Amino acid sequence: MKIFFLLIFLLMANPIYANSDTIIIGWLERVVLKPANIVMHAKIDTGADNCSVHAKKISYSKDDTGHLIASFKVQNRYGESKTIKRKVIRTAKIKTKVGGLQRRPVVSIGICIDTIDEYIECNLVDRSHFDYPVLLGRNFLASNVLVDSSETYLTEPKCRKVER
Amino acid sequence: MTLIKFNKLTTYFFLFLISFTGLTAEEIKIEREQSIKSTTIIRNRLGWVERVKIFPEDIDIEAKLTPGSEGNALHATDIKEFTSNGENWIRFETQDKFDKKIKLERKIISKRKYITSKGKKEKRYIIEMEFCIANKYIKNNFSLSDRSMFEYPARLGRDVLAGLFIIDPGSTKTTKPNCKKRS
Numbered sequence: 001m002k003i004f005f006l007l008i009f010l011l012m013a014n015p016i017y018a019n020s021d022t023i024i025i026g027w028l029e030r031v032v033l034k035p036a037n038i039v040m041h042a043k044i045d046t047g048a049d050n051c052s053v054h055a056k057k058i059s060y061s062k063d064d065t066g067h068l069i070a071s072f073k074v075q076n077r078y079g080e081s082k083t084i085k086r087k088v089i090r091t092a093k094i095k096t097k098v099g100g101l102q103r104r105p106v107v108s109i110g111i112c113i114d115t116i117d118e119y120i121e122c123n124l125v126d127r128s129h130f131d132y133p134v135l136l137g138r139n140f141l142a143s144n145v146l147v148d149s150s151e152t153y154l155t156e157p158k159c160r161k162v163e164r
Numbered sequence: 165m166t167l168i169k170f171n172k173l174t175t176y177f178f179l180f181l182i183s184f185t186g187l188t189a190e191e192i193k194i195e196r197e198q199s200i201k202s203t204t205i206i207r208n209r210l211g212w213v214e215r216v217k218i219f220p221e222d223i224d225i226e227a228k229l230t231p232g233s234e235g236n237a238l239h240a241t242d243i244k245e246f247t248s249n250g251e252n253w254i255r256f257e258t259q260d261k262f263d264k265k266i267k268l269e270r271k272i273i274s275k276r277k278y279i280t281s282k283g284k285k286e287k288r289y290i291i292e293m294e295f296c297i298a299n300k301y302i303k304n305n306f307s308l309s310d311r312s313m314f315e316y317p318a319r320l321g322r323d324v325l326a327g328l329f330i331i332d333p334g335s336t337k338t339t340k341p342n343c344k345k346r347s
Contacts (some may be wrong), residue, residue: 031202046212046229047212047232048230048232051201078204135232146333147231147331147332149322149325150322150325150327
């Protein structure tokens with residue numbers, strides 16, 4: 001009898017690993033942008049190569065070492081807005097739908113989805129005619145997540161306490 | 165009485181010990197593999213580029229899977245309208261996976277007028293296509309446009325992908341189209 005109970009408890013004591021290490025996300029997710037620590041709505045697109053962020057009022061300056069610094073404003077759906085200053089890594093040439101080339105400054109921005117927290121290269125662009133201020137491409141998604149096109153907002157950013 | 169008490173104590177002691185023993189690394193690995201398998205049973209896991217077979221012509225093309233967009237798109241140039249049995253059809257040229265030019269004929273489902281960001285007016289034809297991806301036979305609408313500046317001639321949006329596939333942004337061409345025709 002004692003052995004029977006022991007066996008039951010032994011089974012119960014085993015931790016259940018229901019979740020795999022790959023996180024499944026929907027095609028829309030809430031992310032935290034770093035270093036501003038602001039919650040933004042992001043569209044997830046496996047068809048996009050890189051990340052792109054809607055930046056307002058981009059202005060450039062040079063730091064002491066002569067590096068080009070971009071300072072820009074990001075705004076979320078809750079009326080919160082933050083100014084971010086980042087070094088310009090390079091200028092990206094982006095193919096547009098019309099067939100033209102567009103030059104965009106590329107900076108390193110921290111993105112946090114669920115428990116994933118990574119700094120990646122994002123290009124800055126006026127996305128005001130799009131619904132979502134952040135577009136995440138494969139430079140962030142590859143090897144981090146799987147995308148489920150039938151779902152939205154499956155995760156919450158877990159690298160900062162989110163009030164809203 | 166003392167014996168029972170002793171027994172209870174030992175069980176609690178054992179319980180206390182057991183709570184510290186989790187699964188070994190090997191067991192965790194197996195558990196994870198099984199859980200990944202269980203999600204793939206519900207929905208097929210595909211890469212962000214997959215091989216697609218177009219029916220009834222049996223043409224192999226490669227398509228980009230983009231949950232970020234709603235509809236599907238196909239590369240088309242040299243579009244010409246014609247009527248067949250009183251219905252409006254079009255004849256157009258697209259490219260297969262060897263960049264070979266292929267002529268296709270389809271019935272027009274609808275025409276849409278687009279105003280591009282440069283202010284130019286553009287007409288887009290919507291056609292219906294039957295195709296196979298992985299082991300799924302799908303019939304869905306495609307909008308035709310000149311995609312010659314893009315790497316892949318076709319794009320599948322979330323209308324098709326939702327509920328059927330989960331996309332792995334880290335891999336490409338993981339499956340081959342394998343469908344029974346008109347299943």
